[in-house]
Amino acid sequence: xxxxxxxxxxxxxxxxxxxxxxxxxxxxxxxxxxxxxxxxxxxxxxxxxxxxxxxxxxxxxxxxxxxxxxxxxxxxxxxxxxxxxxxxxxxxxxxxxxxxxxxxxxxxxxxxxxxxxxxxxxxxxxxxxxxxxxxxxxxxxxxxxxxxxxxxxxxxxxxxxxxxxxxxxxxxxxxxxxxxxxxxxxxxxxxxxxxxxxxxxxxxxxxxxxxxxxxxxxxxxxxxxxxxxxxxxxxxxxxxxxxxxxxxxxxxxxxxxxxxxxxxxxxxxxxxxxxxxxxxxxxxxxxxxxxxxxxxxxxxxxxxxxxxxxxx
Numbered sequence: 177x178x179x180x181x182x183x184x185x186x187x188x189x190x191x192x193x194x195x196x197x198x199x200x201x202x203x204x205x206x207x208x209x210x211x212x213x214x215x216x217x218x219x220x221x222x223x224x225x226x227x228x229x230x231x232x233x234x235x236x237x238x239x240x241x242x243x244x245x246x247x248x249x250x251x252x253x254x255x256x257x258x259x260x261x262x263x264x265x266x267x268x269x270x271x272x273x274x275x276x277x278x279x280x281x282x283x284x285x286x287x288x289x290x291x292x293x294x295x296x297x298x299x300x301x302x303x304x305x306x307x308x309x310x311x312x313x314x315x316x317x318x319x320x321x322x323x324x325x326x327x328x329x330x331x332x333x334x335x336x337x338x339x340x341x342x343x344x345x346x347x348x349x350x351x352x353x354x355x356x357x358x359x360x361x362x363x364x365x366x367x368x369x370x371x372x373x374x375x376x377x378x379x380x381x382x383x384x385x386x387x388x389x390x391x392x393x394x395x396x397x398x399x400x401x402x403x404x405x406x407x408x409x410x411x412x413x414x415x416x417x418x419x420x421x422x423x424x425x426x427x428x429x430x431x432x433x434x435x436x437x438x439x440x441x442x443x444x445x446x447x448x449x450x451x452x453x454x455x456x457x458x459x460x461x462x463x464x465x466x467x468x469x470x471x472x473x474x475x476x477x478x479x480x481x482x483x484x485x486x487x488x
Contacts, residue, residue, distance in 0.1 A: 179265040181365045182482055183273035185210065185281055185454060187447035189384040191465060193226050195372055195478065196274035197283045201235040202479060203486070206258055209238040210284075211274030213416050215253070216244045219403060222418030224387065226293050235263075244403075244412040249297045250283050250304075252448040259366070268414045269488070278453035279304045285367050285371045296347045301413055303339045305415070312338060325353035335453050361437065368461065368485040370478060371454045375464045384443045390417070392436060402427060 181457055182205070186195040196207050209215060213223040217240045231253055237260040252482045257280075273281060286475050289484075307315060313400040316338055320327040322345055341352035374380040388396075400422040403409045414420055426436035454460055461481060468474040 178263060178363065178366050179271065180486065181261060181271045181273060181285075181367050182485070183210070183281055183285075183367055184372060185273070185276060185278065185369065187450040188224070188276055188379060188443055188462075189387045189447065190276075190372045190374065190380060192274050192276065192372055193224075193230060195370075195463075196272050197226075197230055197233050198475060199478065199482065200270070200329045203270045203456075203482060205238065205270035205272045206235040206270045207274050208260045208264070209236065210273045210277055210278060210280050211376075212253075212277040214239055214275065215242050215248065216240065216412060217242065218244060218409070219399075219408065219412075219419070220390050220392050221399045222253050222403075224391070224417065242389060244409045245407075249301050250279060250296045253280050254284050258364070277455050278450065278457070281369075282457070285363055285365055296343065299346050300339065300343050303342055307335060307339060307453075308446065308449060309415070311445070312452065315339065315342060318342060319352075323351045323353050326351065329353070332403075333452060334456055336456055346363070367459060368482060369459050370463050370481070371457070371460045372463045373451055374453075374466045376466050377448075379466055381444050381445060384447060385440050388418075388436060388440045388443065397432070398424065415444055487488060 182199060182203075184192050184199065186192055200207055211223065213219060214225050214240055216223075219225075222241070226236060226416050230236075231239070238253075238256055241256070257273075264271040273284070275281070285405075301306075303315065304352060312332060312335055315329070316332045319330070319338055319341055323341065326341050329342060332338070344350070344352045353464045368379045396418065403419055404414065404423055404426065414423070421438040421442060425432055430438075463474065463478060465474055468477065
């Protein structure tokens with residue numbers, strides 16, 4: 177029998193941490209982070225890790241557990257997260273995934289029966305990182321160039337399929353359109369996926385801008401300087417939104433105001449890409465926070481969905 181899990185996913189600054197904590201308090205659950213940056217040690221403010229107060233409310237797992245000089249892949253995440261979920265479930269508690277890294281969530285939940293020779297976790301992670309940093313345009317253009325026939329059958333916004341096709345071709349040296357095998361996905365867990373977002377993107381973008389201002393007040397600049405110039409962090413920090421934007425400022429190439437605006441801009445673009453990813457999740461239950469009169473009504477809606485899910 178598969179374990180039941182609730183996942184609270186969605187774009188940055190949508191309120192996932194708060195919602196996940198309230199769900200955990202209501203249903204006696206524990207939270208497993210599903211964030212590719214919060215898993216690293218030391219990168220606290222810039223990755224919007226839960227505060228000490230939030231961490232004290234309910235147990236959290238996979239927050240700040242990996243050294244930044246270590247390689248960490250999707251497979252590593254699946255291994256760690258599945259162990260945490262099994263332990264939580266064995267204690268008759270509800271495992272709750274919380275975070276915005278769609279690849280981690282999807283890869284954890286779905287077991288994949290496919291030709292392993294056509295899969296490469298390093299390639300997959302690199303392609304996903306490129307998507308998160310730059311969007312799908314360049315990757316889809318590469319697919320159109322390398323395999324026009326596959327591109328005709330795969331919509332540009334079907335991010336997972338575009339990345340899968342590129343991974344297949346890079347790993348096997350064959351065109352994706354010529355492969356005869358079919359991917360068969362079977363859930364490892366019974367999941368209720370709640371995607372928290374906003375119908376009015378301007379509201380979400382305002383939240384992102386405000387959060388960056390709060391981060392600056394909390395010491396983001398000092399944290400960024402310490403991390404960017406530490407040999408322990410290497411490429412991890414230099415590629416992370418919230419840190420890399422300050423390097424030109426430290427090099428006297430741009431003003432601090434420009435660096436902060438770049439953090440906000442890149443965070444907004446990242447949120448757009450996250451929404452694009454989760455739109456392809458067929459099991460997603462979208463929770464648009466601005467569709468409810470207040471937080472209480474939104475919580476009631478989410479709690480009802482979870483009640484029904486647990487009882488089913």
